[in-house]
Amino acid sequence: MVGENSSIVKTINLDFYYGAVKALHGISINITPGQATALIGPSGCGKSTFLRTLNRMNDIIDGTRVEGEVYIDNQDIYRGDIDVVALRRKVGMVFQKSNPFPKSIFENIAYGPRIHGFDKSSYNEIVERSLIRAGLWNEVKDRLDKNALDLSGGQQQRLCIARALAVDPRILLMDEPASALDPKSTARIEDLIAELRERYTIIIVTHNMQQAARVSDFTAFFYEGELVEFGATKQIFTKPIKKQTEDYITGRFG
């Protein structure tokens, strides 16, 4: 069992409600820093909802409610006095459908540094570093002033990853980041995740079992709002303990 200090994301008995509908049932999980964790499960199992509780993105949906505890860096993020701005700076997010802002490539990356009041003289360096880490620099370095919407779908998603990296998060949440991309762009994103997991704690929701097996160290299987099984990816995919996990992985349902 991992100790208190080696946990970066920890939930205890987390329940989540959309109005009267309970979407998460007592999720308790302990995610260690510097690892990539894949959340898998059939549609509607709550994996995306769970992901969005970790940076409080569900707050913006009317009528939602959280019970239980969520600790990021040993800090309960649902306590009254938490600074959501600081939380979201620490916990970056990449969405299923890439959402570049209709601004220049440069301004997309500089958006985070701007709102957090970073020193203006650092923007050039941050933009370059973020784009390099997202594997996009060589493709766009000569047209940083061009509109981000002119990039291809795969490039747009890597831009969104770069944008998230620009505020120096410790955790990166990825909600099916490659599900809307062609196989080649998907492969690039997966390579990128493999590089990023050296530096960031990554939690990725995916529908794609092979993807989970390829990019993650740990895998959590969700079913009907419950965390059925959580363990090393290798173990989950070769010797799952629960029958439900095995059925899902071998394609018997979902």
Next chain:
Amino acid sequence: MPGRKLETSIHWVMRIVTYSMLAVIAYIIIDIAWHGLPTISWEFLTGFPRRSGAEGGILPAIAGTLLLVTGTIIVALPLGMASAIYLSEYARSGRFTYFIRLAIITLAGVPSIVFGLFGLGLFVLFLKMGASILAGSLTLACMILPTIIVSSEEALKAVPQALREGSLALGATKWETIRRNVLPYSVSGMLTGSILGIGRAAGETAPILLTVAAFYLPKLPRSIFDQVMALPYHLYVLATQMPNADEVRPMQYGTALVLIALVLGLNMFAIIFRNRVRKKYRW
């Protein structure tokens, strides 16, 4: 095949209905232009009226309408845009918001003469503004507020939710998100819808009748507490209050042409503006 024939005839019925509507508009504009253009002269546009408006120019009425439009914009635009931002971005959907929306729709349906009486009661008498540009602008602003709110809200709703989420996820606050990642893309749409509403205000007679418009005042106003002449009311006076209406026919047409040109000009500006901005943002 009877189905085919029906298709063709429906197609033609629709087409004829549309064309006849165009024809009506064209007839009105051409008729006014035809009879009005001979009256238009430098003296007519920049001169002061004489003999109760039977002779001379219409400068005070043009100036009055422009001042009223400006005053209306200054009052209604910030209020309307702020309400739209509140409703679209901040208000939670619930019973209270529902009633606000209901009130706005109801407000849009209130006849303009009722706004006139309301303005008379509240601004002119109760708040002791007297018949003045201020009272008239406030009354017109109340009248077009619903239009501005509804069209501004639509412009805000047209901005994809994903852009808001993207900004919030980077740690932006709600207001930072609105200011940096919603308003820049929607402000032009908000303005366009608002200008169309303001064009309507420029042509209204009833709201200004009781709050600002002067029957005959051959001078320019000195302050916002002065009365002014206004194009729609001047037109009404020329058409109905003159001893010999036929004699002032050219003045009526000239005034109508100027009013129509003003309103169409405003609308045209709004539409061109919108088309230019639409090309800039696409998602």
